[in-house]
Amino acid sequence: MTKKHYHHGDLRRALIARAAQIINAEGIEALTLRGLARDLGVSHGAPNRHFKNKQELLTALATEAYQQANEATMAAAEKVGEDPIVRLNAMGRGYMHWALDNRALFNALNHPDIKRSADTELLEAMRSFQLNVRSASIAAQAAGRYPDADEKILALYNNSVPFGAAQLIDHDVFAAEVDHLSRERLISELMELVVPLPKV
Amino acid sequence: MTKKHYHHGDLRRALIARAAQIINAEGIEALTLRGLARDLGVSHGAPNRHFKNKQELLTALATEAYQQANEATMAAAEKVGEDPIVRLNAMGRGYMHWALDNRALFNALNHPDIKRSADTELLEAMRSFQLNVRSASIAAQAAGRYPDADEKILALYNNSVPFGAAQLIDHDVFAAEVDHLSRERLISELMELVVPLPKV
DNA sequence: CCCACGATGTAGATAATGTCTACATTAACG
DNA sequence: CGTTAATGTAGACATTATCTACATCGTGGG
Numbered sequence: 371m372t373k374k375h376y377h378h379g380d381l382r383r384a385l386i387a388r389a390a391q392i393i394n395a396e397g398i399e400a401l402t403l404r405g406l407a408r409d410l411g412v413s414h415g416a417p418n419r420h421f422k423n424k425q426e427l428l429t430a431l432a433t434e435a436y437q438q439a440n441e442a443t444m445a446a447a448e449k450v451g452e453d454p455i456v457r458l459n460a461m462g463r464g465y466m467h468w469a470l471d472n473r474a475l476f477n478a479l480n481h482p483d484i485k486r487s488a489d490t491e492l493l494e495a496m497r498s499f500q501l502n503v504r505s506a507s508i509a510a511q512a513a514g515r516y517p518d519a520d521e522k523i524l525a526l527y528n529n530s531v532p533f534g535a536a537q538l539i540d541h542d543v544f545a546a547e548v549d550h551l552s553r554e555r556l557i558s559e560l561m562e563l564v565v566p567l568p569k570v
Numbered sequence: 571m572t573k574k575h576y577h578h579g580d581l582r583r584a585l586i587a588r589a590a591q592i593i594n595a596e597g598i599e600a601l602t603l604r605g606l607a608r609d610l611g612v613s614h615g616a617p618n619r620h621f622k623n624k625q626e627l628l629t630a631l632a633t634e635a636y637q638q639a640n641e642a643t644m645a646a647a648e649k650v651g652e653d654p655i656v657r658l659n660a661m662g663r664g665y666m667h668w669a670l671d672n673r674a675l676f677n678a679l680n681h682p683d684i685k686r687s688a689d690t691e692l693l694e695a696m697r698s699f700q701l702n703v704r705s706a707s708i709a710a711q712a713a714g715r716y717p718d719a720d721e722k723i724l725a726l727y728n729n730s731v732p733f734g735a736a737q738l739i740d741h742d743v744f745a746a747e748v749d750h751l752s753r754e755r756l757i758s759e760l761m762e763l764v765v766p767l768p769k770v
Numbered sequence: 771c772c773c774a775c776g777a778t779g780t781a782g783a784t785a786a787t788g789t790c791t792a793c794a795t796t797a798a799c800g
Numbered sequence: 801c802g803t804t805a806a807t808g809t810a811g812a813c814a815t816t817a818t819c820t821a822c823a824t825c826g827t828g829g830g
Contacts, residue, residue, distance in 0.1 A: 375796090377795080377796060377797080377806085377807060377808070378807085378808080381807080381808085396686075397682065397683035397686050397687075398598065398599070398682075398683050399598070399599075399624070399625075399683055402786085402787060402788085403787080403788065403789090404786080404787060404788080405787090412808065412809085413808060413809045413810070414787090414788095414809090414810085415789085415790090415791095415808075415809060415810075415811095416807075416808050416809075418788090418789070418790085419806075419807055419808070420807090422789090423788075423789070424599070424788070424789095425599075477682050480682075480737070481682065482597065482598075482677050482680075482681065482741065483597035483598050483599055485741050485742075486596075486597050487597075516763065519759070519763065520751070520759060522750075522751070523751070523756060523759045523760050523763070524763070526735055526738060526739075526756075526760060527731065527735070527760055527763050527764070529734065529735075529738055530730060530731045530732075530733075530734030530735040530738060530760075531727065531730045531731060531734060532730075532734075533730075533734040533737070533738065534729065534730030534731060534732075534733040534734025534735070534737070535726055535727070535729075535730040535734070537680070537733070537734070537737075538726060538729055538730060538733065539726075541682065541685050542685075550722075551720070551722070551723070556723060556726075559719070559720060559723045560723050560726060560727055560730075563716065563719065563723070563724070563727050564727070575825090577777085577778055577779070577824085577825060577826085578778085578779080581778080581779085602815085602816065602817085603816080603817065603818090604815080604816060604817080605816095612779065612780085613779060613780045613781070614780085614781085614816090614817095615779075615780060615781070615782095615818085615819090615820095616778075616779050616780075618817090618818070618819085619777080619778055619779070620778090622818090623817075623818075624817070624818095
């Protein structure tokens with residue numbers, strides 16, 4: 371058996387990971403620092419060494435989530451090449467896939483109580499993601515998509531669909547739909563409504 | 571001064587109203603039953619007469635929110651007459667206006683921790699709202715909007731934009747945009763991207 | 771008219787939590 | 801190899817959710 375270290379090794383990371391699980395499975399109200407400590411086999415005060423309070427833990431969790439979402443979204447764009455319209459479409463799909471594959475983090479990212487107490491690092495992560503989406507939106511507009519629309523409204527629109535749809539699916543409002551259509555097809559057809567791909 | 575009644579009068583309603591304020595102002599973690607009791611000048615045990623536990627209060631709050639959102643959305647449709655496409659557009663705008671005018675309730679409605687513990691009444695309110703949106707979506711499709719799209723995906727799409735956009739605006743991600751464009755114009759132009767109104 | 775009874779509010783107890791503080795152990799590094 | 805900062809422990813305290821026994825109210829049947 372693994373010997374008991376006085377020091378955990380990477381308690382900070384373990385706390386964040388376990389917190390994501392709990393929030394996803396039982397909600398933020400069921401998340402307790404003492405419970406986390408118990409689950410990880412450390413004393414109830416240990417988490418305080420890494421997070422001054424519960425809010426700080428939640429903020430760290432959201433930051434992690436934003437960074438992952440950003441990476442997944444941009445990676446999806448890189449895969450499809452240069453066409454700005456194809457890229458924007460791919461970003462929406464990439465975001466949705468990430469959201470549905472990482473529901474715990476996705477929920478953290480959207481949690482109103484987490485955003486409320488954002489620190490500098492989280493704000494930076496949010497800003498970075500927003501900038502990427504906005505740039506892609508502007509590039510697609512330059513390539514001929516909705517040339518007359520207000521740039522800011524277009525960016526809001528582009529955000530809203532993957533963001534809103536992933537939540538609606540996650541919250542089971544559209545659970546039946548996801549059962550019948552394959553998820554891949556659902557996401558593709560949905561994004562086709564927002565950013566139609568050029569006919570080849 | 572008002573005399574102190576032993577009985578509050580309508581404590582249940584007062585609790586829900588105050589809870590909405592707290593959640594909106596300080597988050598769900600700051601909401602305590604004892605705090606509510608203090609604010610309303612009753613003993614710490616009084617809320618238990620109306621809600622067996624905190625979850626039950628939150629569920630009641632979300633039910634109220636869904637009913638209001640439903641009413642506001644359908645009232646907006648009624649105002650614009652019979653054309654299904656005009657109605658669908660109006661519903662999106664009506665929903666967004668309600669959401670931004672009632673942020674406390676809107677947040678309750680979207681709160682992942684509230685949906686988790688939905689009871690029969692809340693599920694019914696959610697279902698009713700979904701049915702209304704879906705019917706409107708189908709009617710618009712019959713009137714020629716996206717005739718070839720899958721009906722379920724279309725409904726998801728129609729939901730996602732007002733739902734996602736209202737949250738993005740509320741969470742301050744797009745706060746700057748709302749300052750510069752008037753809210754009315756923002757909502758109209760956004761919905762015009764989703765459900766273009768017929769040229770007159 | 772009144773009064774018994776259900777609805778509503780009160781007060782105390784208990785277990786659990788967040789967070790603080792003083793102390794213990796360890797790892798890293800000159 | 802020893803010092804020091806990082807990390808973990810244990811106990812204290814105020815606050816909370818929730819239960820239970822009791823108090824007060826108002827209302828409808830007699």
